[in-house]
Amino acid sequence: MSTQRTLLEVRDLEKHFSMTRGVLKDEIGRVKAVDGISFEIAEGETFGIVGESGCGKSTAARTILRLEDPTDGTVRFDGQDITEYDSTELKRFRREAQMIFQDPDSSFDPRMSVGESLAEPLIVHGMTDRERRRSIIEKLLVRVGLQADDIDRYPHEFSGGQKQRIGLARALVLNPRLLVADEPVSALDVSVQAEILELMEDLQDEFGLSILLISHNLGVVRHICDRVGVMYLGELVEVGPTEELFSDPEHPYTRALISAIPSADLSDRGDRVRLKGDVPDPSDPPRGCRFHTRCPEVVPPEGYDLEQRTWRSLLDFTQRVEEGMDLEAVYDLLHPEEALEDRDVPERLPTSDVEAALRSEYDLADDIGDPDADAVFERAVERLASGDPEDARETLASEFTTVCRRATPELERVGPDHRTACHLADGHQQLDGRPADTDGPEADRLDRPAE
Numbered sequence: 347m348s349t350q351r352t353l354l355e356v357r358d359l360e361k362h363f364s365m366t367r368g369v370l371k372d373e374i375g376r377v378k379a380v381d382g383i384s385f386e387i388a389e390g391e392t393f394g395i396v397g398e399s400g401c402g403k404s405t406a407a408r409t410i411l412r413l414e415d416p417t418d419g420t421v422r423f424d425g426q427d428i429t430e431y432d433s434t435e436l437k438r439f440r441r442e443a444q445m446i447f448q449d450p451d452s453s454f455d456p457r458m459s460v461g462e463s464l465a466e467p468l469i470v471h472g473m474t475d476r477e478r479r480r481s482i483i484e485k486l487l488v489r490v491g492l493q494a495d496d497i498d499r500y501p502h503e504f505s506g507g508q509k510q511r512i513g514l515a516r517a518l519v520l521n522p523r524l525l526v527a528d529e530p531v532s533a534l535d536v537s538v539q540a541e542i543l544e545l546m547e548d549l550q551d552e553f554g555l556s557i558l559l560i561s562h563n564l565g566v567v568r569h570i571c572d573r574v575g576v577m578y579l580g581e582l583v584e585v586g587p588t589e590e591l592f593s594d595p596e597h598p599y600t601r602a603l604i605s606a607i608p609s610a611d612l613s614d615r616g617d618r619v620r621l622k623g624d625v626p627d628p629s630d631p632p633r634g635c636r637f638h639t640r641c642p643e644v645v646p647p648e649g650y651d652l653e654q655r656t657w658r659s660l661l662d663f664t665q666r667v668e669e670g671m672d673l674e675a676v677y678d679l680l681h682p683e684e685a686l687e688d689r690d691v692p693e694r695l696p697t698s699d700v701e702a703a704l705r706s707e708y709d710l711a712d713d714i715g716d717p718d719a720d721a722v723f724e725r726a727v728e729r730l731a732s733g734d735p736e737d738a739r740e741t742l743a744s745e746f747t748t749v750c751r752r753a754t755p756e757l758e759r760v761g762p763d764h765r766t767a768c769h770l771a772d773g774h775q776q777l778d779g780r781p782a783d784t785d786g787p788e789a790d791r792l793d794r795p796a797e
């Protein structure tokens with residue numbers, strides 16, 4: 347990490363959105379968009395936050411700039427807690443911390459010339475001298491690769507890349523110390539993305555800026571960030587120096603994101619990890635490690651000898667049964683073509699048919715390699731076929747249990763400046779972690795069923 351002093355310090359930041367119902371606006375839940383993230387950015391440093399869509403990156407950025415009020419946690423800028431700022435301090439902060447957005451088109455008023463748009467922040471912050479404003483803006487336009495006389499042109503006269511250059515000029519016109527860039531190049535042609543990123547790097551050096559870069563694109567983050575935080579479902583799961591994180595990723599989510607980067611080298615295709623499904627609902631995140639429902643490296647249950655792929659399938663099946671796989675759902679699996687109104691579900695279904703359908707659905711071989719695990723699976727299948735999903739659920743939950751569901755891994759050090767929140771990482775292997783905060787069927791472990 348940079349030896350420069352810290353400019354931005356984010357501690358345990360949370361932003362939850364209330365979900366309400368009816369005219370009385372009763373709260374029926376909370377979207378935990380940002381759920382306890384901590385990191386810092388040094389002066390002159392570029393820190394990237396990366397993750398799939400919906401994992402909370404933009405909300406984090408907006409909350410850090412106090413465009414949203416945090417639910418909990420602190421954001422310190424130059425040592426001061428911005429959540430405590432009064433309106434005067436907030437105005438000064440808004441000068442020192444600027445943002446650029448993904449879509450340069452929608453961030454400009456089409457009726458205002460470039461000069462008028464860029465003069466606005468100067469006027470708001472008290473620069474009354476028109477000539478001085480014009481001179482500052484012209485110099486900045488040249489600095490971002492445009493021409494001084496572009497000052498009198500209108501947004502529609504520029505390409506996307508040029509508009510993002512103007513966006514950068516507008517962000518820098520007040521000489522800020524922090525630039526928050528939310529997907530600054532994802533709306534641009536690939537050919538101009540690198541130009542804009544290089545411009546940002548040059549401007550950073552020249553203006554001594556700290557940058558918080560938000561992107562779903564790991565290539566973009568790798569290009570210009572000194573350090574990276576990987577975000578999943580409102581939490582940071584790994585934070586480390588960029589090259590170390592890319593060459594030696596510690597979290598399975600980071601590994602999956604890196605392996606999904608399109609590579610010219612087709613020979614490595616076999617190693618690609620494909621993450622199944624979308625990011626789960628942030629109003630009801632999975633307990634334990636939030637990534638365990640999609641993790642390709644989820645820790646297997648003790649006492650079984652299973653290949654990772656088989657274990658992942660068994661856990662997917664367990665999760666599905668827990669979510670409420672009943673006799674009707676099993677029937678639908680056996681009769682996918684049957685219309686809903688023609689459905690006549692009997693009290694029990696042939697166990698062998700159910701077993702074959704479920705093995706096919708979850709890609710489980712006839713012999714999964716461990717007779718004990720097979721016995722658990724078969725018992726669950728038999729209970730499902732008999733219309734007793736509760737027993738199936740309890741059997742699976744008590745047997746196919748994993749530390750990844752039982753305990754929440756903390757972000758712990760795996761290198762001098764590298765931290766990860768994964769039970770697999772060094773220091774997590776004692777399988778402790780924080781207990782998951784919801785009681786579930788695993789809370790009361792059942793005895794292993796008779797074999």
Ligand SMILES: Nc1ncnc2c1ncn2[C@@H]1O[C@H](COP(=O)(O)OP(=O)(O)OP(=O)(O)O)[C@@H](O)[C@H]1O
Pocket residue numbers: 363377378379397398399400401402403404405406562628
């Ligand atoms: N004002 C809001 N009210 C309710 N939920 C919100 C609000 N803003 C964001 N969310 C939810 O919070 C979660 C995180 O959204 P956010 O936009 O921060 O994610 P993101 O990682 O930036 O994704 P994207 O790149 O798609 O914008 C999402 O589930 C989103 O629907």
